[in-house]
Amino acid sequence: DGGITQSPKYLFRKEGQNVTLSCEQNLNHDAMYWYRQDPGQGLRLIYYSQIVNDFQKGDIAEGYSVSREKKESFPLTVTSAQKNPTAFYLCASSIYWPNTEAFFGQGTRLTVV
Amino acid sequence: KNEVEQSPQNLTAQEGEFITINCSYSVGISALHWLQQHPGGGIVSLFMLSSGKKKHGRLIATINIQEKHSSLHITASHPRDSAVYICAVGGSQGNLIFGKGTKLSVKP
Numbered sequence: 001d002g003g004i005t006q007s008p009k010y011l012f013r014k015e016g017q018n019v020t021l022s023c024e025q026n027l028n029h030d031a032m033y034w035y036r037q038d039p040g041q042g043l044r045l046i047y048y049s050q051i052v053n054d055f056q057k058g059d060i061a062e063g064y065s066v067s068r069e070k071k072e073s074f075p076l077t078v079t080s081a082q083k084n085p086t087a088f089y090l091c092a093s094s095i096y097w098p099n100t101e102a103f104f105g106q107g108t109r110l111t112v113v
Numbered sequence: 114k115n116e117v118e119q120s121p122q123n124l125t126a127q128e129g130e131f132i133t134i135n136c137s138y139s140v141g142i143s144a145l146h147w148l149q150q151h152p153g154g155g156i157v158s159l160f161m162l163s164s165g166k167k168k169h170g171r172l173i174a175t176i177n178i179q180e181k182h183s184s185l186h187i188t189a190s191h192p193r194d195s196a197v198y199i200c201a202v203g204g205s206q207g208n209l210i211f212g213k214g215t216k217l218s219v220k221p
Contacts, residue, residue: 033209042117042199042211058208088154102146102209106155 002027006091006105013078013085013112021076021108023091029103030096032074036060037088037107046089049074050096078110085112116140119200119212126219132187134215136200139181143203147174147185150197150214159185159198190219 004025013019025032030051035043045058049068063082068074074093078085091105118137126132136145147159160167160174162183167174171190176183187194200212 035211040213042115042213043201043209044211045208048208090154090156092156101158101161103158104148104156106153109154 004091004093004103004105006089006108008108009106011108011110013110015112016080018080019078019085019110021078021089021091021110023074023076023105024072025074025091025093025103026072027093027103028071029093030071031094032068033092033094033102034058034064034066034074034076035090035092037090043090046076085110115212116210117200117202117212119198119215121215122213123216124218126190126217128191128219128221130190130219132190132194132217132219134185134198134200134217136183136185136212137181138183138200138202138210140202140210145176145183145203146201146209147183148199148201150199152196156199187217192219192221195219 007022033048034046037043044060046064047066049055052071055066055068065077088109090107092102094102116139120135144161144163146161148156150156162176171188173186195218197214197216199214201209
């Protein structure tokens with residue numbers, strides 16, 4: 001079955017450590033996105049990629065980095081520079097940019113202690 | 114003021130009731146999306162619409178472009194409909210702008 005896989009579902013890290021969240025899709029979509037969700041707030045765009053080897057900052061990119069070396073994969077690294085990294089992170093993809101119908105992964109809940 | 118406003122924020126209903134969730138937006142859009150988020154966190158796309166009305170099972174979504182307003186209706190609600198429903202609009206930059214969501218709880 002086609003879809004988006006995020007791993008792991010839950011992740012715990014110590015403050016000051018970098019951590020990488022995985023996102024893989026087998027939908028043959030060109031566009032991929034990373035969103036952050038905090039309690040009581042709407043999803044906010046961290047980074048997006050329209051095509052392989054290209055990506056752009058979203059609204060809250062500071063403290064995050066991404067890569068898009070393969071069409072299927074769009075990993076997100078939460079660096080130690082991110083001041084408040086504890087959140088729920090969602091990856092999404094769509095056929096092309098600007099987005100049409102977006103397909104979402106199951107999310108990764110990151111807790112930094 | 115948020116660009117996408119949803120109401121109500123929380124909604125409790127009895128099984129079988131007709132439910133309406135509203136979404137108003139203030140930006141120009143290419144399309145409006147209704148999404149469902151279950152307690153586990155994963156999000157499912159319910160509808161994408163740019164005009165008129167769409168129906169899928171017990172779910173109906175409508176949009177009024179002139180009034181910049183959309184509604185999501187659930188007929189004959191069921192406890193399995195309990196979830197957070199999120200409205201999102203396609204912005205001029207190609208991104209999605211999300212509402213804060215409406216938490217629906219349907220009691221048996």
